[in-house]
Amino acid sequence: MASVEFKNVTKSFGEFRAVSDVSFDIGDGEFVCLLGPSGCGKTTSLRMMAGLETPTAGQIFIGGDEVTHLHPKDRNIAMVFQDYALYPHMNLADNIAYPLKVRGEPVAQRHGRAKEVADVLKIGHLMDRLPSQISGGQQQRTSLARALVYPAKVYLFDEPLSNLDAKLRLEARGFLNHLQRDMGMTAVYVTHDQAEAMALATRIAVMDQGHIVQFASPIEIYRRPSTTFVANFVGNPPMNLVEVEGAQIDGKLALKAEGLTIDGLAMTDAIGKALATSGKLTLGVRPEHLGIAEVGAINTITAPLFANENMGPESLVTVDRGDSARVTARIFTDDHLDLSKVVTLSFSHEHVHLFDSAGMRIPALGE
Amino acid sequence: MKLTIPAFVGRIAFSALAALIGAIFALPLLWFLFAPFNARAELGLALPDPWTLNNFVTVFGNSYAVQALWNSFIQAVGGVILVGAAATLAAYALSRSSIPGKGAVTYILLLFSSVVSGSAAMVPIFLIVSAAGLMDTHLAVILTFAGGLLPTAMFILRDFIDSIPKSYEESAMVAGASPVQAFFDVALPVIRPGIVVIVVWSFVNIWGSFLIPFILLRSDSNMPASVAIYSFYSEAGTPIVTLLAAYSLIYSLPVIALYLFVSWKFGFRFFGGIKA
Ligand SMILES: Nc1ncnc2c1ncn2[C@@H]1O[C@H](COP(=O)(O)OP(=O)(O)OP(=O)(O)O)[C@@H](O)[C@H]1O
Numbered sequence: 075m076a077s078v079e080f081k082n083v084t085k086s087f088g089e090f091r092a093v094s095d096v097s098f099d100i101g102d103g104e105f106v107c108l109l110g111p112s113g114c115g116k117t118t119s120l121r122m123m124a125g126l127e128t129p130t131a132g133q134i135f136i137g138g139d140e141v142t143h144l145h146p147k148d149r150n151i152a153m154v155f156q157d158y159a160l161y162p163h164m165n166l167a168d169n170i171a172y173p174l175k176v177r178g179e180p181v182a183q184r185h186g187r188a189k190e191v192a193d194v195l196k197i198g199h200l201m202d203r204l205p206s207q208i209s210g211g212q213q214q215r216t217s218l219a220r221a222l223v224y225p226a227k228v229y230l231f232d233e234p235l236s237n238l239d240a241k242l243r244l245e246a247r248g249f250l251n252h253l254q255r256d257m258g259m260t261a262v263y264v265t266h267d268q269a270e271a272m273a274l275a276t277r278i279a280v281m282d283q284g285h286i287v288q289f290a291s292p293i294e295i296y297r298r299p300s301t302t303f304v305a306n307f308v309g310n311p312p313m314n315l316v317e318v319e320g321a322q323i324d325g326k327l328a329l330k331a332e333g334l335t336i337d338g339l340a341m342t343d344a345i346g347k348a349l350a351t352s353g354k355l356t357l358g359v360r361p362e363h364l365g366i367a368e369v370g371a372i373n374t375i376t377a378p379l380f381a382n383e384n385m386g387p388e389s390l391v392t393v394d395r396g397d398s399a400r401v402t403a404r405i406f407t408d409d410h411l412d413l414s415k416v417v418t419l420s421f422s423h424e425h426v427h428l429f430d431s432a433g434m435r436i437p438a439l440g441e
Numbered sequence: 442m443k444l445t446i447p448a449f450v451g452r453i454a455f456s457a458l459a460a461l462i463g464a465i466f467a468l469p470l471l472w473f474l475f476a477p478f479n480a481r482a483e484l485g486l487a488l489p490d491p492w493t494l495n496n497f498v499t500v501f502g503n504s505y506a507v508q509a510l511w512n513s514f515i516q517a518v519g520g521v522i523l524v525g526a527a528a529t530l531a532a533y534a535l536s537r538s539s540i541p542g543k544g545a546v547t548y549i550l551l552l553f554s555s556v557v558s559g560s561a562a563m564v565p566i567f568l569i570v571s572a573a574g575l576m577d578t579h580l581a582v583i584l585t586f587a588g589g590l591l592p593t594a595m596f597i598l599r600d601f602i603d604s605i606p607k608s609y610e611e612s613a614m615v616a617g618a619s620p621v622q623a624f625f626d627v628a629l630p631v632i633r634p635g636i637v638v639i640v641v642w643s644f645v646n647i648w649g650s651f652l653i654p655f656i657l658l659r660s661d662s663n664m665p666a667s668v669a670i671y672s673f674y675s676e677a678g679t680p681i682v683t684l685l686a687a688y689s690l691i692y693s694l695p696v697i698a699l700y701l702f703v704s705w706k707f708g709f710r711f712f713g714g715i716k717a
Pocket residue numbers: 087090091092110111112113114115116117118119266
């Protein structure tokens with residue numbers, strides 16, 4: 075196990091910058107998820123750690139040693155590819171044992187070790203099959219077994235679960251979480267599924283257009299998203315963002331928009347500065363913090379009902395504020411919700427997130 | 442389902458017509474199968490009466506004819522090994538490396554390849570081979586064919602290798618393999634069906650060609666079978682049909698055997714990719 079460090083790493087393909095001046099430090103035994111939309115540079119970052127891509131500028135360290143220009147075979151890492159990359163002409167035993175073969179281990183020994191790992195992953199009975207003769211879930215576990223069969227310094231995963239169906243994905247996710255607790259491995263895990271990142275990571279690096287926007291623990295990213303981009307990316311469904319006009323009334327902050335009124339928010343210097351530049355703010359409220367308003371509630375959003383989806387233990391209630399500016403509430407009830415044509419949602423002060431006109435988070439009082 | 446009478450008659454007429462056309466195409470093939478076993482074979486089609494192997498005995502008694510088969514074999518196998526090995530390495534490099542202009546290289550080679558083994562280039566090839574002192578050697582024939590077949594072989598193989606995910610070799614290298622190890626352990630076995638196609642194709646090409654060996658070779662002891670067939674003529678210049686037929690059959694057997702062997706061993710199919 076070892077740490078991984080990026081120092082001002084840039085990767086350009088021609089004119090295009092896929093990864094742009096990225097720096098971070100991943101500690102020994104950490105499980106870090108690279109999270110971001112398609113094309114933001116996650117795979118490129120991972121491939122630079124593996125040595126399959128050479129940075130245009132910057133340095134990469136593994137375990138404190140510089141590896142920027144080291145060949146992949148000399149880095150002692152393990153990687154699970156998105157397409158699994160199982161060798162089609164080798165049976166599972168040879169596939170899993172291949173890393174041991176190139177390390178010069180005798181046949182009996184390496185097949186023994188491969189069988190051990192395969193048994194843990196419940197594919198031990200398939201060792202004679204070719205990759206084309208097993209199911210997608212089994213292929214995924216085979217590629218995982220091949221990565222786990224030898225002790226590597228760092229484990230790299232490129233969306234290893236994306237080709238699985240929903241149920242298998244949950245199962246594999248749980249297994250990976252267990253594995254991480256068991257082995258304490260250093261891992262970098264690429265995904266664009268925020269739930270996967272929240273469930274697995276000790277820290278999440280949220281990427282956007284080649285930059286790291288926020289690098290923090292899942293709880294921190296959930297509680298204090300640093301930009302509207304992060305707020306909109308994390309959470310299921312993601313945070314509601316509403317453009318509002320801010321004003322100072324009696325030393326308190328009041329927010330106003332079509333169908334929305336909020337009074338009595340604590341005023342801070344940071345809010346004052348943001349107000350001074352444009353007067354416009356972005357209000358963020360998570361769906362799970364919205365409720366159907368009781369009579370006389372403060373902090374309300376009122377708009378025509380757009381959708382009312384019952385999901386079993388919860389209902390998703392969406393209202394439409396016009397121009398497709400929709401707000402979704404996640405109501406925890408297993409009862410059918412009877413709603414009128416116009417719905418009023420409410421929330422409490424402590425669940426308010428504020429962002430300035432550039433989309434940067436304005437720290438709340440005491441942050 | 443019931444057929445109406447006109448449709449029924451139509452089908453019979455169609456089948457009869459198809460059978461007739463098929464028979465016309467089958468006639469030369471039937472001659473090719475019957476004549477070698479007929480002691481009095483002529484250019485007309487006739488059932489052997491009696492069946493005999495005498496024609497083959499005569500062919501195998503002719504040392505020049507037997508030597509020619511062996512020469513064909515040497516030239517074809519030599520050419521196949523050269524084309525197969527060189528095309529595999531070149532196509533792999535062209536597919537996997539990021540040399541600028543690598544696409545242009547293949548297209549230009551491909552353009553000129555039809556010239557190299559075509560009759561238009563015979564005079565320059567003759568001059569080059571003679572200047573290199575390779576006149577009347579197997580090597581001259583092998584090299585000329587390699588030059589002519591390589592570009593197309595590279596082109597076909599490169600396309601094939603392009604369609605194989607890079608992640609095979611990448612995962613091997615991450616697992617600790619050197620590029621050479623990754624090539625032999627992982628890439629080569631996956632490319633092999635493509636190489637087999639190249640091998641069969643170039644073998645058939647060299648085995649069946651007449652012009653190049655005819656021009657580059659002098660002595661009877663170096664001539665391949667395609668040229669040697671011309672020895673089965675009487676002094677007066679009329680073909681000795683019996684021997685010609687027997688020799689033709691023997692001459693075509695290696696190609697048929699190669700096809701059968703390959704389809705039995707490799708099945709002319711490619712490994713399916715992993716389903717996504
Ligand atoms: N070899 C390449 N040549 C040119 N551009 C490339 C190359 N590889 C990646 N890119 C570009 O770099 C950007 C980042 O690619 P990358 O594969 O890292 O995205 P990603 O975050 O992994 O996306 P996804 O979630 O879709 O896998 C993309 O816009 C892509 O088009």
